[in-house]
Amino acid sequence: MDITAMKHLIAKRVAKEFKDGDVVNLGIGLPTLVANFIPNDVTINLQSENGLIGLGPVPQDNIDYDITNAGGQPVTMVNGGMYFDSAMSFAIIRGGHVDVTVLGSLQVDESGSLANWIIPGKMVPGMGGAMDLVTGAKKVIIAMTHTNKGKHKILKKCTLPLTAKHQVNLIVTEMGVMEIQDDGIHLLEYNNEFTLEEIQDATEAKLIINQPKIMDLEE
Amino acid sequence: MDITAMKHLIAKRVAKEFKDGDVVNLGIGLPTLVANFIPNDVTINLQSENGLIGLGPVPQDNIDYDITNAGGQPVTMVNGGMYFDSAMSFAIIRGGHVDVTVLGSLQVDESGSLANWIIPGKMVPGMGGAMDLVTGAKKVIIAMTHTNKGKHKILKKCTLPLTAKHQVNLIVTEMGVMEIQDDGIHLLEYNNEFTLEEIQDATEAKLIINQPKIMDLEE
Amino acid sequence: MNKQLSIEQLKQHVFDGMSIMVGGFMAVGTPEGIVDALLEMNVKDLTLICNDAGLPEKGIGKLINNGQVKTLIASHIGLNPRAGELMGSGEMEVILVPQGTLAERIRSGGAGLGGVLTPTGLGTIVEEGKQILNIQGKDYLLELPLRADLAILYGTEVDTFGNIVYTKTTRNFNPLMATATDKVIVEARDIVEYINPDHVMTPHIFVDYIIKEAK
């Protein structure tokens, strides 16, 4: 699978996690793709931490540079959407009013901790709104490739500085869907292009495997 | 002097304390009268804690019941005024953005403490916004009759439950203008309808009297 | 998602002993239609959180004076003499909170904050039983967040999504309460087709149900 196909597959699977009416924040990069796969019978409210709910598609023309997403890129607003300031935006986020946040990550571990904002000495973008999002959202989904070109990302214990402790609920990769529970990481679904052994080999943490389903990728 | 004349006199003197552009909150009752005596060359911004700046006069007709003061009474709004919610209202008040607050009081003492929200067992209206106002405003002026029908109100130490400690800057009564300083209450101005001895007799706290001026009541 | 509710359907969302935040300031910005329905249903033992005790014939004053309120959390009860009597006789518990602290406690309840650090109330009976923190050389009272089961609000314009605009001084505590309860019901003066997205004061995600005001 090439990287584009992988991302496509991950985004498609994540999109099945939403319920009608959910307030959802999608991170920059892969998580943004999720918006393209929302089922027709589900309406979600996309929140963007720079100050809006009702994020619409990227405009092709008639660009309004006053309507932007958290990456500073022009977007559009859907009917019923609204704008607010950064205090309200994070009252929504921290106060538990976001149902699902989808983020990429550099590392996730079996205790549900994650690290996605800094590689000391190399890359220091800053945490932006990520720490608030994973702390405040009701459900935290990590959407990422299973490994970094073969290097483990799903670990026993994160080695990079954390974004938050014990906040991740679900990990969706091209290999499967994993849920963090008190006793560790449960493989709920797997992509049958891979064997269970291959998936475990690509994972540092020990996966708890109990009759996993085939990964649901129906449109 | 009858009570109406007293209130008139007190309000008139308090109105001289404002500078052009000041943000001012006037309490219910006597302090409200102060608005009638603002000098022509001074424009102040009247704040009302229920959520507006730019409080105008009480309407005579065309009453809009959606525009009210902190007593719930219909008022009007002047040009340039605006509305906000209670969180912003008290961010303005607590954050030190109100230049002067004028309140009545049951008691004030020589340390600048005041009591104006409860007489246990008798009258329990509640503090409303008074505690925030006297804590947050840059200058706290107490506008009240000097005594309660002869009973002292300006005390060595308040006996009623406090509204706040050490927050009063100025007391204006029908007898004079008093400033609270570190060493006690200074009589800055007096109404020469009274002798200095009469004023001291009407005051439990020892007044510091050092060449007081005649109370300025020019229009 | 259709959020419109009839006043009769309100019954499904209230129960004895519940806590309700009620918008309004001296009953300005209070949803009188919902209050009247609560009066008629005669739900009991309510804990109400509201700026004040309303007036005898207006706002939550009606519920207080009908004996439906067990506990009132408010900043002022002076315009409803019966509230003072019920407090004095012990028939109603009244917890008086400085107005700015009340606003900020509700906001923090909605915003996931652990509390409010305020200088208001220091040196008074308000500080009794509360933690005082010295921060950068100044003392602050730690005041706890407030939340409730239900908020009932009064919106001037509400669109079908549930976005709310509150006009003039009807705004007061309404937008704060919208964020701090498990369920939010707004009484709409008018249900409108469109609200400018810059002018929305309560985003629709906070609003569960809309009841049209009877005129």
Add this chain to the structure above:
Amino acid sequence: MNKQLSIEQLKQHVFDGMSIMVGGFMAVGTPEGIVDALLEMNVKDLTLICNDAGLPEKGIGKLINNGQVKTLIASHIGLNPRAGELMGSGEMEVILVPQGTLAERIRSGGAGLGGVLTPTGLGTIVEEGKQILNIQGKDYLLELPLRADLAILYGTEVDTFGNIVYTKTTRNFNPLMATATDKVIVEARDIVEYINPDHVMTPHIFVDYIIKEAK
């Protein structure tokens, strides 16, 4: 009171070593005219408080990349690679603050609160050196209020009193910063005769000066 200021008069209000809050999110809602003037005046050793480091050619990125910034307090610097280099080399101090915490710290600085009690950052390096309070069984970090000498904002519509409306996502940190500095200067896209009092986002009492944007 005439609050209008020319871009030349801005000089009277800035000095080396000052602290400035700058509105905007990835430079959306940043007053570019004022930033350009600061660039031209070459004021030095600035402490800037802003959501991010801007872009190399946009927002405060221009000031950072010109070496005028001693300390940057921000939540994100990823869109301006030079900021990361200056941080790495030690030429610029960068204090990274979670975005929601940054917003709330500024708000508390303007609202007279003693700080912010937030769960964000617990168990991470953000908590280092900070007090942790256990409140009602949950831990919270105590984050301190932020204030600055000056705020520079970008308003879409500003009336002559200084009331401001920020349109769409240009709003972001602007209204918070308006409350938390000794002096506030707004760059106005348009100076207008009238703003509906319900739509004002920053009351004029916070605004000291208005500079008309050059078009």
